[in-house]
Amino acid sequence: MNTSKIKVDQVTVEYTKSNGSKWLSFGNHRKRKDGECRVVLHDINLRIEAGEFVSILGHSGCGKSTLLKIIAGFFKPAAGEVRIDGRKVDGPRPDHVFVFQEGALFPWLTIGENVAMALRSVADSKERLQQSREYLALVALEGVENDYPHMLSGGMRQRAEIARAMAARPDILFMDEPFSGLDHLTRLHLREEMLYLHIMLPRTTILFVTHDIDEALQLSNRLIILSEPPARVKCCRTIDVPHPRNPASDDLGELRAQIYHHLGVHTAL
Amino acid sequence: MWWLSIWNGTEQVPGLRQIASTLYELSTNGVLLRHTVASLFRVTAGFYLAVALAVPLGLFLGRHARINRLVNPFVQFLRPISPLAWVPFAMLWFGIGDRPAFFIIFIAAFFPLLISSTTASASIHPIYFQVAANLHLTKWERIHRLVLPAGMPGIILALRVSLGISWMVVVAAEMIAVKSGLGYLIIDGRNALRLDFVIVAMLTIGIIGLLLDLCMTRLEKMEAVRWRLEHK
Ligand SMILES: Nc1ncnc2c1ncn2[C@@H]1O[C@H](COP(=O)(O)OP(=O)(O)O)[C@@H](O)[C@H]1O
Ligand SMILES: [Mg+2]
Numbered sequence: 001m002n003t004s005k006i007k008v009d010q011v012t013v014e015y016t017k018s019n020g021s022k023w024l025s026f027g028n029h030r031k032r033k034d035g036e037c038r039v040v041l042h043d044i045n046l047r048i049e050a051g052e053f054v055s056i057l058g059h060s061g062c063g064k065s066t067l068l069k070i071i072a073g074f075f076k077p078a079a080g081e082v083r084i085d086g087r088k089v090d091g092p093r094p095d096h097v098f099v100f101q102e103g104a105l106f107p108w109l110t111i112g113e114n115v116a117m118a119l120r121s122v123a124d125s126k127e128r129l130q131q132s133r134e135y136l137a138l139v140a141l142e143g144v145e146n147d148y149p150h151m152l153s154g155g156m157r158q159r160a161e162i163a164r165a166m167a168a169r170p171d172i173l174f175m176d177e178p179f180s181g182l183d184h185l186t187r188l189h190l191r192e193e194m195l196y197l198h199i200m201l202p203r204t205t206i207l208f209v210t211h212d213i214d215e216a217l218q219l220s221n222r223l224i225i226l227s228e229p230p231a232r233v234k235c236c237r238t239i240d241v242p243h244p245r246n247p248a249s250d251d252l253g254e255l256r257a258q259i260y261h262h263l264g265v266h267t268a269l
Numbered sequence: 270m271w272w273l274s275i276w277n278g279t280e281q282v283p284g285l286r287q288i289a290s291t292l293y294e295l296s297t298n299g300v301l302l303r304h305t306v307a308s309l310f311r312v313t314a315g316f317y318l319a320v321a322l323a324v325p326l327g328l329f330l331g332r333h334a335r336i337n338r339l340v341n342p343f344v345q346f347l348r349p350i351s352p353l354a355w356v357p358f359a360m361l362w363f364g365i366g367d368r369p370a371f372f373i374i375f376i377a378a379f380f381p382l383l384i385s386s387t388t389a390s391a392s393i394h395p396i397y398f399q400v401a402a403n404l405h406l407t408k409w410e411r412i413h414r415l416v417l418p419a420g421m422p423g424i425i426l427a428l429r430v431s432l433g434i435s436w437m438v439v440v441a442a443e444m445i446a447v448k449s450g451l452g453y454l455i456i457d458g459r460n461a462l463r464l465d466f467v468i469v470a471m472l473t474i475g476i477i478g479l480l481l482d483l484c485m486t487r488l489e490k491m492e493a494v495r496w497r498l499e500h501k
Contacts, residue, residue, distance in 0.1 A: 074399055094405040104396045107496040108418035117404055117414070148496050168404065 005205050006071060006172070008046040011080035013066055014039045040066050042230035044080070048222075053198055053206045055216035057259065058226035058234075064209040065101060067226070068174045071207065072098050084172070097170035099161055101177045101209075105149040111136065111160045112145030118167035135163040139193055155186035159193075166197065172205045179215070191215055195243060213259050214247040223255075225262050235262050283465040291465040292472070300454075305473055307449040308439050311367060315374025316435045323379045324424055327386025328416055337387060344383060352377035352438050356445055370442040370450075377438040378431040385430075389423025390416050422489075422497035429485035436478050 014037040040063040048054055056064050069075050071082050073089045073096065082089045084096070092098070097118075105114045115132035122128040133145060139159040149157050158178060165173060179187045195218070198206060210216050216223055220239060227234040237258075241251045260266070278284025283291075295301040330337040352373050359369035397419060401411050443452025451470045458466030488494075 072403075074402070092399070092402040092405075094403065096403075098399070098403050100396055100399070102396055104400045106397065106400070106415070106418070108421070108494075109414075117406075120404075120410075148492075150496050 004047040005050040005052070005085065006046065006048040006207075007083040008044055008048075008067075008071065009080050009083070011041060011044045011067075011070060011077045011082060012039065013041040013063070013070060013075075014078050039230040041070070041077075042232055044231070044233060046224070046233065048205060048207070050205055051202050052222055053208065053220045054222045054224060055220035056207065056209045056224045056226065057211065057213065057216055057263065058231065059228060059263065060211065062226045062229050063231040064226060065176050067231075068098070068176050068207060068209055072096050072172075072174050074098070094168055095171040096174065097165040097168045097172070098174040099165050099176065099178045101180065103154075103157055103161065105157060105161055105164070107149050110146050110148055111141070111152070114149070114160060115145075115164045115167050118164050132163075132167060135167040136160065138166060138197070139163045140189075155182050155190065158182060158186075158190065162190075162193075162197075166201075170204055172207065175206065175208045177209050177211065180211070187212070187215070191218060194219055199243070213256060213263075217247045217252050217256055217259075218245050223259065225259065235259075281464070283468065287465050288468050288472075291463075292469050295466075295469055301469065301473060304449055304451050304454045304470070305477065307447075307453075308443065308451045309477070311370045311442070311450065312374055312432075312435045312439045314367075315371040315439075316378050316432060318371065319375045319378035319382055319431070319435075320428065323382035324386045327383045328390040328412075328420055330383075331387040331390030331392075331420070332416065334391070337391075344380065348380040348384070353441055356442070359442075360446055365446045367447065369446045370439065373442040374435045374439055378435045381431040381434060382424075382427050385427030386420060386424055389420035389427075392423075393419045422494045425485070425488050425491075425494055428488070429482065432481055432485060433478065436474070436481060440474055 016037045044067065056067065058064050066075075070077050071084075071089065073082075073091045073093065105111070106117070109117070112129060112132050115135050116128050119128045119131050122131060129145075133142075136142065136145060136159075139162050141156060141159050141163060144152060144156065144160075149160070152160065162178070165175075179190050182190070194208075198204070198219070208216070208220060217239065223235075223237045223239060224233055225235040226232070235258075237255060239252070239255065241249075245252060247256065274284070276284050276286055278287055292301075330340060355373055355376050356369070359372045363369040363372055393416065397415055398411075401415050406414065439450065440452035440455065443450035444456045447453055451474050454470040455467050458464065458470065
């Protein structure tokens, strides 16, 4: 018996074009009728253990978001299956929390109300407010619970989003380029906070998509590189350097050069 | 001198002096107030009825593309028919009095509201529904924590537009089936050859329209919809 937390078996994903106009849904039954489809992921196999911090790297457009959404249950693959804790994934779940690349706080709710959305099981409203404050404090956000998302900077919004995700007490946390679009310094801060959160919640499995190689090297204990589309797993490396890590150190330098190489960059650094 | 004729009026058109005195007379003896209240009452009733039906239906259709594809041709077919074209039927079905006026205002406000609410809920970014699925929002929570607030800016804009239309239409409706309201004042003024009555009624209509629009603009500034302005 295999006890892996997440098992991805021979997953293939294709987008199908229906009505000849728009790429619509993930390929399944419709494919045959319209004929046209675009294979995005091809025969992906993965094993992820509980508590792992796995980074997924790859060129933009290679299918990283798609892979994450398949595992999180937002879409069904055209072939293959995903199992979590031995059970086939059949839809999104409240303890498999997704932090979206595009940023998805509800703009019509305050920051506090947004976090409280993940705390609806707490019946008492005072208690809920108190807890949402605590989760915000966890990501160094204080005194903004009554502000609307548009009043905050991009970095603060991203923190709030992480706070909402944490408030849902994730068993698995999916993070799709959560820090892209932020300035370098903010990214470094948030990177530190991610590390801290993962140390605090060692049982939470984290799947983290990024295109920042240093970010991946510093945070994760495993690195998965996807190839050009149709994407396959090109390379899978375990990193067992203890934290805190310096991505420029000798231990990681070698690995880093290899990763750049895999991603087709030969001259950098 | 031309300005003298504005002040004193001509054979056909009453001058400013007379309009001012009529305005004073009609406001102090309560006639103007009575007609205004009658018109506002009809608009309010017809408009609320339209809001109560069109907004939920529109929000629903916007989230159910297939049903909307069935319903939309009917909507697009009925929409361009002027509300006033319904007058004969309104009178046939509802007799005379307030009810045919309610009906005509209802028709006038219903279609713009329906179409805007449909668009508002259809254009909610799908990512919010993924978040909702992720947070396991119940069907009811999905409606009142997501669809309603996300659609609110669009709905409020539609409320503003359709209230303006209703106010325009009530006057026309009152020219036909009733014995009160600003529209009736106009028709009555015409029949009595009192153009000063007509002008006073028109002035009142304009002012009330302006005030209604001001109220609706305030709605747009509400905290619950302000995000729309900043959010791309
Ligand atoms: N809704 C869609 N319809 C058709 N193709 C899509 C759709 N979403 C993504 N794709 C395609 O699938 C590929 C992978 O997309 P995505 O998973 O978002 O890539 P990544 O996150 O790695 O940048 C891209 O080539 C993209 O063009
Ligand atoms: Mg992506």
